[in-house]
Amino acid sequence: MAGGGSIRVIMLLGLCLVSRTASLQAEQEWNVAHATFYGDMQGTETMMGACGYGNLLEQGYGLETTALSTALFNGGLTCGACYEIRCYDSAQWCLNETVVVTATNFCPPNYRKPEGNWCNPPRRHFDLSQPMFRRIAVYRAGIVPVIYKRVPCRKYGGLKIEIMGNPNWILVLVYNVGGAGHVINVKIKGSSTAWIQMSRNWGQNWQTAAQVVGQSLSFQVTTSDGKMVQSDDVAPGDWKFGGVYEGIQFPS
Template identity: 75%
Template sequence: MAANATTWVFISMVKLLSLCFIFGRVAGSQSNDMWRPAHATFYGDMNGTETMQGACGYGDLFKQGYGLETTALSTALFNDGLTCGACFQIRCYNDRQWCLNETIVVTATNFCPPNYSKPEENWCNPPLRHFDLSQPMFRKIAIYEAGIVPVIYMRVPCVKTGGIMFEIKGNQWWLMVLVYNVAGAGDVVDVKIKGSSTDWIQMSRNWGQNWQTSAILTGQSLSFQVTTSDGRMVESDDVAPADWTFGGVYEGKQF
């Protein structure tokens, strides 16, 4: 009887472990499924002339390397500008009439503002997740006449050409730097600046991906540390020479 009891306990433990293994695999597969539901519309024309500028602080999206592969985000995704520069993979989903069999990758460069006076009509009102794409990007995943389509999306690494770009603005007493063309996570969460005669100086976010400091750094070469939302940091030493100018754009290292 003791031997039989031991055998029964052993078999039960094996069954329990097997069930735990199976459940773990299922739970793991679900946790790794990063696709989420949302909706998408479009703005602008086929030339993308209305996609320029925006709430992230970027300027000429063509010169800055973003082109037409851009999107504005609803409040739920924009996160007060913290998501600027992040990249998303998007495809039309579960609408046979309007969906096209295509997947796009776009960079967040703008904000789709809510309209609380029209709670039933404005897809950018919280808590809705919504992408307002450039028209050429929308027409890659859906038929133009649809106007709005259900989509699924996930965050993906940004692939950029060249190094991180730093556009210096401001004046002698106040420095603002637009940080763009960031690969990897794409969304910058911290920037530090260093003059050739200073230690590292913490910059604060002004708006979008514009970062500021009141340190006087004219006449010094400038270095930058850029940290993205995944915790990675890249340091670019002596990016701007000592004779840098306001309005100048300087290229650093890349993730």
């Protein structure tokens, strides 16, 4: 019986691995959606947003950004993912160029206009920064059909960890993440503690009530492809709230 149980466990693990691999492969294939734009050419209206990021220019995202419809945003779990997007099937409006953008915001649905809002579920839609839209399509089009796929994120420098909150509640924003880009798990470790599981607060903000003030801090960050990087003693013992600290980057 023990041998049979072991075989069943191995088969289940194999099925899970196959399922996950198939899912990742599906994400990397071209899919159909539509795209619009928001903001101006300077990107002043694309700052902040539902993923919790701040000044996207300072944080390494630049203007290569997009807001996602409900079907793609996944309640904020997709924040940080990168997409390659190309206009297609419109000789009148399409330009012969592709863009790679990072998901940094949410395009909210409008259920009072079920037929007139492209961000309503179940539609897959990208609301691009205006500079990105104008690279793939003629500005006057307003909305164009596109094809898209998930691609690795290529970021400069290490991943960044911004520590906020107060002595009784630590809130950490993880950004400028390369590789899969989309963080699914964060753990924190003080110099006097074991590894502590953090929970997602919103977007890419992660929280814990652990008492770690005065300790140097290490972090384990895991992305949606299952890869994890461990950054030891990223924040020194005298770290400050509002401080930004640089960890190990994921390979692209």
